[in-house]
Amino acid sequence: MPADPNTKPERIDTPIVRQKLSDQVFERLWDMVQSGELAPGDAMPSERALMERFNVGRPAVREALQSMANKGLISITHGERSRVNKLTAGIAxxxxxxxxxxxxxxxxxxxxxxxxxxxxxxxxxxxxxxxxxxxxxxxxxxxxxxxxxxxxxxxxxxxxxxxxxxxxxxxxxxxxxxxxxxxxxxxxxxxxxxxxxxxxxxxxxxxxxxxxxxxxxxxxxxxxxxxxxxxxxxxxxxxxxxx
Structure with missing residues (x-):
């Protein structure tokens, strides 16, 4: 029997996963690097500037920056602003x-x-x-x-x-x-x-x-x-x- 064209297809809902704030900040920073807003050699915005821009607390910003550093996207130097790294095959x-x-x-x-x-x-x-x-x-x-x-x-x-x-x-x-x-x-x-x-x-x-x-x-x-x-x-x- 042909399907009734007026019948709506059954929808399969998938659970909505609530992301950690730090993961959301990481994604925003990743987008800034991909778009060229943050280019290799650029200093990263200060933690306070990122807190204000994304309306999050300092722990979320620090965790996101550490994730960026762990992936080789930025370099964190004590006492200085983090800087965006030039992506290379070696980093990958x-x-x-x-x-x-x-x-x-x-x-x-x-x-x-x-x-x-x-x-x-x-x-x-x-x-x-x-x-x-x-x-x-x-x-x-x-x-x-x-x-x-x-x-x-x-x-x-x-x-x-x-x-x-x-x-x-x-x-x-x-x-x-x-x-x-x-x-x-x-x-x-x-x-x-x-x-x-x-x-x-x-x-x-x-x-x-x-x-x-x-x-x-x-x-x-x-x-x-x-x-x-x-x-x-x-x-x-x-x-x-x-x-």
Whole structure:
């Protein structure tokens, strides 16, 4: 039987959720940033000005500002007015940091997935870097290798220098998203770095491979650089594992 055109459709009501005042203030501030009313580098209005503008108390304003800071949207400095940050890919990935680390710790197989992702990403990154690197880029990379060499025997400092080297290659790609993803990915992997004490000479091997990689980049040898990076990452895979 056809539906009666005069019959009104059944309405499904959803509960109305009462928002916290601080959440409402946050949304207003978010709109001000999105609209450009508050631009990167601008000082945020004073707490009193925001209280008067939104007709709320100081606790709601302070909680909203703290939420803005937690999301990397503003910087809060004691004794000074908060300022709006320039949004970057790095800020976006920082917001994922705790969740990504939790994902890795609760599901160990994700570490292998992350190492696979690293190989895919850094292969493409190395290709771009080999095509685009300049003499200045090569100088930066060689200086980073020397800095890493100075940290031989210092596991934490050595791997931090290793990360800096790989992030520098990502920077040469000219793509800030690649650089931000690489930085985040390597910082997550760092949590699982386990030196193999019986593998003598591993640090010197790393330095030799870095040197060779820069040689390939300097001569814009794309295939040589990509193969070197692939071999380098395959060799270092066992250093990252769940205990």
């Amino acid at each position: 990935f920082d917001q994922m940091d705790d969740i990504a680390k939790l994902l890795l710790s609760t599901e160990p197989s994700n570490l292998e997935h992350l190492k696979q992702l690293r190989k895919i990403l850094e292969a493409g990154t190395t290709q771009l870097a080999a095509e685009r690197c300049t003499p200045d880029d090569i100088s930066v990379l060689r200086a980073l290798i020397e800095d890493q060499r100075s940290k031989l025997g210092q596991d934490k400092a050595f791997i931090e220098a290793d990360i800096a080297f790989h992030v520098a290659i990502a920077k040469i790609s000219g793509n800030p998203l690649i650089q931000a993803v690489t930085q985040a990915m390597l910082s997550w992997l760092f949590e699982y770095y386990k030196p193999l004490l019986l593998w003598t000479g591993r640090e010197n091997t790393t330095l030799l491979e870095h040197d060779r990689m820069v040689d390939f980049l300097e001569t814009h040898d794309v295939s040589g650089a990509m193969k070197m990076m692939g071999d380098h990452l395959s060799r270092s895979d066992p250093l990252y594992k769940v205990t």
